[in-house]
Amino acid sequence: MGYLTMIRLPSLKRKITSSLILVSAVFSLIILFLIYSSFVYYSPCKDEICFFSHLEKCDRATFTKSGDFNVFYRIEGYNFNKCQVKVYLDDPQNTIGLKSIYTNTSMDCNLNFGYKSYPETELSMCSGLLKEGLQEVLIERLKVEIARNVGDIKIDVLRSG
Numbered sequence: 001m002g003y004l005t006m007i008r009l010p011s012l013k014r015k016i017t018s019s020l021i022l023v024s025a026v027f028s029l030i031i032l033f034l035i036y037s038s039f040v041y042y043s044p045c046k047d048e049i050c051f052f053s054h055l056e057k058c059d060r061a062t063f064t065k066s067g068d069f070n071v072f073y074r075i076e077g078y079n080f081n082k083c084q085v086k087v088y089l090d091d092p093q094n095t096i097g098l099k100s101i102y103t104n105t106s107m108d109c110n111l112n113f114g115y116k117s118y119p120e121t122e123l124s125m126c127s128g129l130l131k132e133g134l135q136e137v138l139i140e141r142l143k144v145e146i147a148r149n150v151g152d153i154k155i156d157v158l159r160s161g
């Protein structure tokens with residue numbers, strides 16, 4: 001009787017060991033999937049509706065806006081109760097002042113929860129080289145507009161005074 005028990009025990013141990021290995025492997029795969037989906041995966045958005053929907057909830061996503069220049073957005077997720085979005089200037093095609101200096105630069109924006117617009121519309125919430133470049137371009141455009149309209153401004157001042 002003792003001999004038969006000894007034969008059955010190693011067989012049972014092998015089955016238990018192989019079952020534990022299988023359960024451990026499945027559990028490890030589930031953990032890896034959860035880590036990937038939480039920290040690595042970004043949902044690619046093809047349009048503004050998708051992007052703004054993810055931005056409002058601060059769900060991780062990417063989006064490229066084409067226009068005068070291509071802007072790449074990556075919603076990183078929450079950072080101290082703010083929605084962190086990384087903004088890259090990918091290829092400024094015909095935009096004066098940005099092409100040579102600010103190509104492949106970025107800025108980090110920390111937006112309030114529920115924000116529903118492009119991050120660059122609220123530059124006060126952003127930091128980085130791209131922010132500085134956008135501010136310089138805005139200032140230059142304002143100077144051009146003021147110089148162009150200085151005659152109209154002078155007439156308006158004289159009329160009101």
